[in-house]
Amino acid sequence: MARASLEELLGDYRDYLRQHGHAQWDKNSREALYVRKLGARNDESYEFYRSYIETRPAETVANILICLIHRANYLLDQQLRQLEQEFLQAGGLHERMTRARLAVRNGKAKN
Numbered sequence: 493m494a495r496a497s498l499e500e501l502l503g504d505y506r507d508y509l510r511q512h513g514h515a516q517w518d519k520n521s522r523e524a525l526y527v528r529k530l531g532a533r534n535d536e537s538y539e540f541y542r543s544y545i546e547t548r549p550a551e552t553v554a555n556i557l558i559c560l561i562h563r564a565n566y567l568l569d570q571q572l573r574q575l576e577q578e579f580l581q582a583g584g585l586h587e588r589m590t591r592a593r594l595a596v597r598n599g600k601a602k603n
Contacts, residue, residue: 495568502561505554514551516558523552527559 509516517524533540541560545553582588 495565498561498564498568502558505558505561508554509551512551514554517555519562523555524559527556528563531560531563 506516508514530536530541530544541556544556548556583591
């Protein structure tokens, strides 16, 4: 669901740029690389980006937000890969609940 919402928002920003005759930054452009570098920080928040968003022209803000949407999609992909590995190693919720219930029955539950 998060992915679909981000993709819809991404399309909206691309449409805005196209309809107003503005270029979308290439992913390897100087500007996009700068935003990606900012996005690599661990203390990201709206406050961190506020000065970039509130002081730039609309086409720049749209491009910044496109970069951030790509970053969010990348992080979602990472999370899904991690959850998949966890599922493969530990099983799903039902399997973990069954193991916990059997451990209690066998007197091996951790207190």
